[in-house]
Amino acid sequence: MTTHDNDAFKPIATVDLAIFSLTPAGLSVLLVRRTSAPFAGDWALPGGWIHIDEDADLEAAARRVLKEKTGVETPYLEQLQTTGNRDRDPRGWSISIVYIALLSADDVAERQDAMAEEAEWRPIEGEGVGLSLAFDHAALLKEALGRIRSKVEYSSLPGHLLPVRFTLSELQSVYESLLGRKLDKSAFRKRMAEADFLEPVEGEMRRASNRPAQVFRLKDTRSLVLFDRRI
Amino acid sequence: MTTHDNDAFKPIATVDLAIFSLTPAGLSVLLVRRTSAPFAGDWALPGGWIHIDEDADLEAAARRVLKEKTGVETPYLEQLQTTGNRDRDPRGWSISIVYIALLSADDVAERQDAMAEEAEWRPIEGEGVGLSLAFDHAALLKEALGRIRSKVEYSSLPGHLLPVRFTLSELQSVYESLLGRKLDKSAFRKRMAEADFLEPVEGEMRRASNRPAQVFRLKDTRSLVLFDRRI
Incomplete structure (x- = not known):
């Protein structure tokens, strides 16, 4: 297995966030418009590569991404699931560790200025946002929605x-x-x-x-x- | 972020399996004795690097590891959680995507010959196996046990x-x-x-x-x- 114990054989690893809050339009998710390839110009869930020189662990990576995109530091964060396969990213075999974040509507309103320029709240319609998203993010968002909707039934x-x-x-x-x-x-x-x-x-x-x-x-x-x- | 878009900055990514079945000693988990560093000679959950040239997706990687260690092909498989941090593996920043597998006692008995030489069923005692395990595998096993015990309450x-x-x-x-x-x-x-x-x-x-x-x-x-x- 030594050939696999080699950087050239490692998959890409990202954390991606389904960040929910209430906006005047109802339950909404934060999307970012991608500025570079692949999928340049498409909307996507906020996410990024794990920075192994900077992030202590996966949750720290998720909180860093959250802060970069929203200016918010410590909301509710929950790991949803991990998806990984050879097809989801044209750059190669790719793993996405997906987190769900819940932001209070106050945080959303107060931190509007701190929000990344290309970020935007989009209201949920059915199982998505009525837009095609980059990578497999439409499927990841659907899973995240399923999780939060099931939790509404029996949680705070x-x-x-x-x-x-x-x-x-x-x-x-x-x-x-x-x-x-x-x-x-x-x-x-x-x-x-x-x-x-x-x-x-x-x-x-x-x-x-x-x-x-x-x-x-x-x-x-x-x-x-x-x-x-x-x- | 281009420096992170580089193999030298990618974390290690493994799939690790908590494989449970019933043996004459009761609920048991499959462990393997590590033959190489790090933690050579220690017991660990079966696992391995993702083979990006061979595995179509994470579940395929988990099934490959399962087959290598037990000879069994298609039991119940469920993703438990993903752990990743800079400390859990002395070789560097490391992600473990953990799966739970359930094997019928018949599969265990029939496939005894196909089992990897260094693999062994160990009965569960409390929240573990009464052995120290490699990496953070004792903590991963504890999480897996919590998941299956909670599911016994309301599932098949x-x-x-x-x-x-x-x-x-x-x-x-x-x-x-x-x-x-x-x-x-x-x-x-x-x-x-x-x-x-x-x-x-x-x-x-x-x-x-x-x-x-x-x-x-x-x-x-x-x-x-x-x-x-x-x-």
């Missing part, structure tokens, strides 16, 4: 996409929008209380339709809370 | 470890052994019937303690059936 995931402070009505509305169905208000509030991932922002109320509503935030923005059954 | 996984033909009593006994608790016989049989992943082997009965028991096999050996709730 939607809370990671909202602005940092939100009311229970706003949270319910995001759950409903991601699930594509209405939820019963009192059952929803009971489940949120049981799941215990929210804390009230002391003394902060927001005027809702008829009476002031308590404002909440996540207890921990870095990890999802999993429910013991579907919402 | 134990059926993939048994001999190809088994009775419901034998299946229940493997569930109980992997879960570490007893199950109610009639509730267990009801759940197995609902999950619909078994088929009776026509006309094949086995003498149990008092009366003949129907023999079953999996409808599909290549994929797990997930239950809609915990067993």
Whole structure:
């Protein structure tokens, strides 16, 4: 196997990120327009080669890419899967380690200036963005969407996409929008209380339709809370 | 970024396999003794470099390694996770894409001759095998065990470890052994019937303690059936 223990026989290795947040258009993903070959001019998931002289580990590589593209440092990050084959990149046998990142809508708004020039939020439509993407990124995005949609059913995931402070009505509305169905208000509030991932922002109320509503935030923005059954 | 677009800057990439089956000692994992540096003489999960001239994709690389070590071709294979950092391999920045394989006890017994000379089944004790392993393979094995144990709760996984033909009593006994608790016989049989992943082997009965028991096999050996709730 010594011939394979050689740089010329190593596959290409990249980290690629499916970065989600809520924009006025709904659930959205961050795309970048490629400026060089292959697929120059095409939209793609943000990603890059692992920098072995700089990145301590895969997650550090993913966080570096995230920061380069969005200016944001420490959101929720989760490894989705790794794809690798001889066909996906014209430059050669290529591995993509795919991460999912969830950004609060506040981070998106505040860091608009720090965002890479060629980056853009695109609303999700069905299983993609209604655009052809570079490499196999349309398939990777579809997988990422499947993962986050399945997690909406039994986790605090939607809370990671909202602005940092939100009311229970706003949270319910995001759950409903991601699930594509209405939820019963009192059952929803009971489940949120049981799941215990929210804390009230002391003394902060927001005027809702008829009476002031308590404002909440996540207890921990870095990890999802999993429910013991579907919402 | 051109300096990183160079073989000398690529990480090492391997596939490593946590291959499980049932042996007379219970749930067991296949280990190989390393014959060369680094970690020569230590036990490790079977694995190897991706052969970019030979492997079409990651799964093909995993199946090739599986066949080299066990002689078996097409069992259940599932990607667990990818680990990569600058410290895990003294030869340099290294990525391991880890797969879980489940082998039927029949395959293990029949292919004993095809198994690589330095390979050996080791019974699981707690979260490992009671041996120090090469690289970070003890941590990878612990992750793999966590994954399969969590799947026992809500899937057909134990059926993939048994001999190809088994009775419901034998299946229940493997569930109980992997879960570490007893199950109610009639509730267990009801759940197995609902999950619909078994088929009776026509006309094949086995003498149990008092009366003949129907023999079953999996409808599909290549994929797990997930239950809609915990067993």
